[in-house]
Amino acid sequence: YTDIPVSENALEPRRGGPKNLPIAEVLVDDDDCPENSRQKHKPKLVILGSGWGSVAILKTLNPEDYHVTVVSPVNYFLFTPMLPSATVGTLELRSLVEPIRLIVSRAKGHFLKAEAVDVELSEKLLEVAQTNAQGEECHFYLPYDKLVLGVGATTNPHGVKGLENCHFLKDIEDARLIRNKVMQNLEQACMPTTSDEERRRLLSFVVSGGGPTGVEFAAELFDMLNEDLGRSFPKILRNEISVHVIQSRGHILNTYDEALSKFAEARFAHDQVEVLTNSRVKEVQKDKILFSQKDENGETVTKELPMGFCLWSTGVAQTELCKRIANKIEVQTNKHALETDTHLRLNGAPLGSVYAIGDCSTVQNNVADHLVHFLRSMAWEKGKDPEKMEITFPEWRDVAQRVKKRFPQASDHLRRLDKLFEQYDKDQNGTLAFGELHELLLQIDSKLTSLPATAQRAHQQGQYLGRKLNKLAQAAPGMTANEVDYGDLDEAVYKAFEYHHLGSLAYIGNSAVFDFNGLSFSGGLMAVYLWRSVYFAQSVSLRTRILLAMDWSKRALFGRDMMNY
Ligand code: FAD
Known part of the structure; x- marks a missing residue:
């Protein structure tokens, strides 16, 4: 029609x-x-x-x-x-x-x-x-x-030079290219004409970005190298292979609960996946990566990492x-x-x-605008000049409640604002000048309104x-x-849109981490099965569910297919 x-x-x-x-x-x-x-x-x-x-x-x-x-x-x-x-x-x-x-x-x-x-x-x-x-x-x-x-x-290029030497992971074609490149490097490493140094370079896999995508890729790669390499590539020794994750922040999975990112780091340390934190990639060349790293004294040093494969996974644009x-x-x-x-x-x-x-x-919730409007009217009600008013924590709470009643969609944000106010005004008995609070609200408004991608x-x-x-x-x-x-x-x-965060989860190599609104959980096989069941349930159709179940069973029985597609 x-x-x-x-x-x-x-x-x-x-x-x-x-x-x-x-x-x-x-x-x-x-x-x-x-x-x-x-x-x-x-x-x-x-x-x-x-x-x-x-x-x-x-x-x-x-x-x-x-x-x-x-x-x-x-x-x-x-x-x-x-x-x-x-x-x-x-x-x-x-x-x-x-x-x-x-x-x-x-x-x-x-x-x-x-x-x-x-x-x-x-x-x-x-x-x-x-x-x-x-x-x-x-x-x-x-x-x-x-x-x-x-x-x-x-993908966000962050203005870094040489991204044509990287792989990305956004689409199905990207996954196919990565699979072929990994196989190609393994095959090349087995050639009698490949020198030891070249072999180590080919088998050096680098992930730039320690968010969930980078971490999950590193974990999957590690699983494959551990579980299927020996059978298909007996000539390659496990210790010739290295996996590195370069992360600009102090921890990987930094949007998750701190305990979970530490668990993931410990897991990677155990699995010999090198995590390079406080490190920023400067340039990606055909055979190596140049990155800067802050040392213990806070000084920045530039380092080089030879590599045969680089995944660029550093956020979106x-x-x-x-x-x-x-x-x-x-x-x-x-x-x-x-x-x-x-x-x-x-x-x-x-x-x-x-x-x-x-x-x-x-x-854009404009929570700051609403709050400032309420603070101003509160001041006028009390016969005070808002610009000269001092706001106590209980007064702040009162304003937040009134905004919440009027804009229920902002309740999640207000809860987070409460926390920030508490952090700012640590003893909770002090006051904040109106101007100071306004400044704080504006600073944090952008953080409040940006929902996760x-x-x-x-x-x-x-x-x-x-x-x-x-x-x-x-x-x-x-x-x-x-x-x-x-x-x-x-x-x-209809009502305004309200986001309900149901939690985050990530696979980290025969274990998984979960972060459900402050409740965090990490673990081995049970966690992996839980991780699989969550995605199995969310899968879009019966057809894909059957295919997923078949793939997992096939891998358990026969291992992965170590060949190019
Ligand atoms: P997308 O799902 O990206 O869809 C965009 C669509 O727009 C595509 O079909 C594209 O082809 C089409 N398009 C692009 N340009 C045009 C155009 N000009 N005209 C018409 N169509 C166009 N999120 C989670 O919550 N949990 C996870 O575990 C998770 N893991 C991830 C792992 C990977 C490897 C990646 C890449 C992402 C992951 N994400 C995860 C993030 C999640 O995939 C995105 O947040 C989500 O896909 C966003 O959905 P969307 O509908 O906005 O865009």
Whole structure:
């Protein structure tokens, strides 16, 4: 029912927009059919990306309410938490992906394997690039009533030179390339023409970044070298191989509870995975890494590490599309992600027309503004000049409670603010001057509003938006955004988004660590089974669950396949 006739009407498509490109239309075959004419008036919902956020929307959306079009350069959903396992053959690549068309068809939508390159916000036109049969890139406009940006993020290069000598781990193709490179190095190391020094270099594996992805990759690599190397590569001695993790902070897994990051470090020390903390990569060359490290006296020294493989896994940055959108909107000042309000609407875009979810976005709660407003009114109530007021800890608590009542979505942040206030005002009997407190609030507001770039967050935001879109469709059935004066319909029909942190977990090589809201847990085999069951349960379909179970059983019985793909 939803059809995009760019190719069918290729001879004479309607053109328009600022670039005078062909405009794709939603076609209705039979105007006499009442069912079709109802569809004609359904709002056009365009969802960008086939990742965690977008899939959560598709799975929550009422299929009948919108003309849904999903645009993504890849036609699968990737289960990223298990991607490190696919780099060494613990799991097969196909077990981690689900064809997106199966998920889109559930929402009775239309899928376009193409890339969004720009958005004309005032005309509600999305510019899409697609490669035609002749291998040429063609651009066209896709009109929307509502647009959801769920395009994720790219790897953050941190301005380091020589990243062309690194591997990345974001997509299924990256995992395949890593697997082949690791195998290629092992094969090369066995050649009679390879010198001892070259052999050690080829077998030196470096991970730059001690976050969950880097740590999990190092753990998977270590498992593979320990469990399968001896059988397939008896000529390679285990002590010729080295695995190094370079981390800029004082600990690996530094967003987890401290006890857990220490447990992970102890585990790596036991497994002879070298962890280089307080170290920053300066340059990656073909055969070595240059990095600076702070020594015990706090002095910085530059060191070299010969390597045959380097994984670059040091956080995320904005995609080109998001940068382009941010450049068009004056209020978008955040360099790392697109800012939305608490209803996940893109700040600065026409109200209720563009939403951003997942890694490409950040929610602005403006908790500091609310608190300052309440503090000011409290001062006036007491007949004091706010700028000269001193605030005690109980007064602060009172203000925080009032803000919480009015903005329940800020409750998580307020709890964290309480903690910070306590730290700042250690004896809790002292006071803070209004100006001082304001300064503190502004400093920490950015920390409070940035939610983690995780699948968990993208999934929750996708589910939230799916539910809200359902409610919006019920509130104004069959009408497009142009036909109805929405006002602030979003606020009228649904609450603001509230993130619930359910915990973090990471695999660290035949053991795992869990951090559930202050409750931390780490351990061996039992923890690994728990880790597996959490992801097994979250896996997107019965098909992928069966494939995962088969891969784990196959590995247990026969080991990993030590060959190139
Ligand atoms: P993504 O899932 O990245 O999806 C973005 C989608 O947008 C992709 O389909 C992409 O092809 C598409 N796209 C990109 N550009 C365009 C464009 N211009 N036009 C149209 N489509 C576009 N999180 C956890 O919570 N737990 C974990 O254990 C965990 N492990 C991870 C391990 C690895 C190796 C990686 C890489 C990430 C991991 N994450 C984990 C993070 C998690 O994967 C991300 O936070 C999550 O994928 C973000 O979801 P998203 O929907 O915002 O974007």
